[in-house]
Amino acid sequence: MAEPYCNSYYAATANPAGPFSRLEGEIDVDVAIIGGGFTGIATAVELAERGVRVAVLEANRIGWGASGRNGGQVTGSLSGDKAMEKQFRRKLGDEAADFVWNLRWRGQDIIKNRVAKYGIRCDLKHGHMQTAYQPSHIAELEDMYRTACRHGMGDEVEMVYGADLRAHVGTDIYHAGLINRRNMHLHSLNLCLGEADAARSLGAQIFTDSPVEKIIYGERPELVTARGRVCASKVMLAGNGYHHLAPGRLSGLLFPATLGIVATEQLPEDVARSILPQDFAVYDTRFVLDYYRLTADRRLLFGSGTNYKGTASDDIGAPMLPAIRKTFPQLSGVKIDFAWEGQDGITINRIPQLGNVTPNVFYAQGYSGHGIATSHIIGEIMAAAITGDSRDFDVFASARHWRFPVGRYLGNRALAVGMWYFQKLEALR
Ligand SMILES: Cc1cc2nc3c(=O)[nH]c(=O)nc-3n(C[C@H](O)[C@H](O)[C@H](O)COP(=O)(O)OP(=O)(O)OC[C@H]3O[C@@H](n4cnc5c(N)ncnc54)[C@H](O)[C@@H]3O)c2cc1C
Structure with missing residues (x-):
């Protein structure tokens, strides 16, 4: 049973959005995303804009997690910037500093343009x-x-x-x-809801009250919920601090x-x-x-x-x-x-974690308190990687993370x- 929104200012002033319904039965898509927060929804918008058939499965409601509860401050202060510069140097050499500097401001542009493009009312x-x-x-x-x-x-x-x-x-x-x-x-829940509506308008299928219970790995992975199943060419885990999936690969990291x-x-x-x-x-x-x-x-x-x-x-x-x-x-x-x-x-080193559980199951998580802009940057990077341009993804995936x-x-x-x-x-x- 889906949990309602918490008792927040955001939930009390949320714009109408959807309708979003529970997954019932079996569907087949190109990309299936687990988690309807900024990471999942921003990636879905990017993929839908590229013409990819995408489905998002959210356990509760859109923006139910951190994305609908935060301070609403879209900052250019990346968590882990110093660590990123140091680690990305291995892949980018002297370009690492510019890469990180430009990264700082990419999220602001993505959000500002998206709000304007889709007319999202979020008090920006x-x-x-x-x-x-x-x-x-x-x-x-x-x-x-x-x-x-x-x-x-x-x-x-x-x-x-x-x-x-x-x-x-x-x-x-x-x-x-x-x-x-x-x-x-900005009003972060209304941004997330507005983006979910934007993704829907582009053909993305968005399901709420649909916790993913199991991932069946394989050439075409499957996501299993209580009442349905999604078969996809690629899967992305975007449950951040709230999910417990892929324990072998991801435990001890976040x-x-x-x-x-x-x-x-x-x-x-x-x-x-x-x-x-x-x-x-x-x-x-x-x-x-x-x-x-x-x-x-x-x-x-x-x-x-x-x-x-x-x-x-x-x-x-x-x-x-x-x-x-x-x-x-x-x-x-x-x-x-x-x-x-x-x-x-x-994350211990404060660098967002991007990577693969298997070649066709991706994950993105861990913004250490600075996730509004970052999740949108990551959405862009993940959509590019999923559709074949993995340059930026590879830079993040090359970072070494502490595991407990x-x-x-x-x-x-x-x-x-x-x-x-x-x-x-x-x-x-
Ligand atoms: C109180 C607070 C204040 C903050 N303030 C700021 C701020 O001012 N500025 C800033 O930049 N950042 C801030 N942050 C951080 C920012 O909100 C997060 O980094 C960002 O929203 C993370 O987005 P996400 O989509 O990765 O995760 P989430 O928004 O947490 O979304 C994950 C979603 O996955 C779903 N899920 C989990 N498991 C499953 C499953 N098995 N099946 C289906 N769905 C699943 C969850 O229900 C959840 O909705 C704050 C965070 C908090 C908590």
Whole structure:
């Protein structure tokens, strides 16, 4: 039985989409995708645009996982960028740095163009500010600023210091900010639903309430659900932190971390304008950071912290309220209307994992908390690989990943210890 959407702001304000129905009976397609989040749906759009017969099987509902629960911040800050550059050098040599830099911004273009092309209503807005939480973090932002300028983004980035920050974010807790006008924020569930409708309009078959129970490998692999079966030339696993398929090949590689997030009650217009006068999305420079933005109906959507053990919280809002009050004392009495959490797949080196279980069964997963833009880039790369151009796929697939052959429970605990260590180190930053 499919699980309903969690109690999120996104689910409460979702656009009508579909209808999507359960898979009943047997179908035959070129490509079958497991998972109806951004990775699965973005790949389906790309494939359908290329004329490929594609089916998506989603266990619950479209955007039910991390894709319909996140902070909605479409950033160019790739998780694992340094590690990528280092590892991709083996395949690309000196071109690795440019490859990673261009990758940063590909997701923004894909999303912006798709939203325009298919008329997706998802409250898309431009503008981010990354804020220095400590004076010692300012140099990092300045370094990013200079790098962006060197790459021709001088018109889109700006450093702001001291009292000038107040024109962008109504708090005194930060020491500097890097504005990035190329980055965006949006209603992520409505983006995912809109993309699913776009894929459908191109002939993709999208099934919900259809958990894949088994993959039968072979020349034409088959996906088995409780009431149906899909036979395909190629299969792609896009279940990210929520799936347990292909255990032999994939176990010990990906660890689902739990991220909590809240949406306040609607704020009066003057209050909303006082905290985020430019309607930017904001995130700070810490390893485990606060990130927030206003929704279209003027709620503060605020995320903070990551539970690397991957377990559910008893009270999601509890750590969030003090963080909100510390950032914006003027919101001291604000009420939380929605509190929810979701799981994202964390990889140890923070590089997304792309590869094959068998030659015709692909997987893509592990964006370590930065998945909106990345999943769209990966969708493009996977669709290209599945249809015969595997240049970018091969670069990712060549990356070496740590594997903890201890099962998810112990692996998540080891990850939690590792991240605790990094957070302690951060105090010295
Ligand atoms: C609280 C939170 C805040 C975040 N904030 C941001 C942010 O602001 N910016 C950003 O860039 N990233 C953010 N992320 C990360 C981002 O949301 C994810 O990286 C991205 O959505 C992952 O997309 P996905 O499609 O790979 O996985 P998911 O969206 O999790 O989708 C996987 C889907 O697969 C389905 N599935 C699993 N097993 C099966 C099966 N056997 N059969 C069929 N279907 C199956 C699941 O039901 C699920 O719907 C956040 C994540 C969370 C949880």
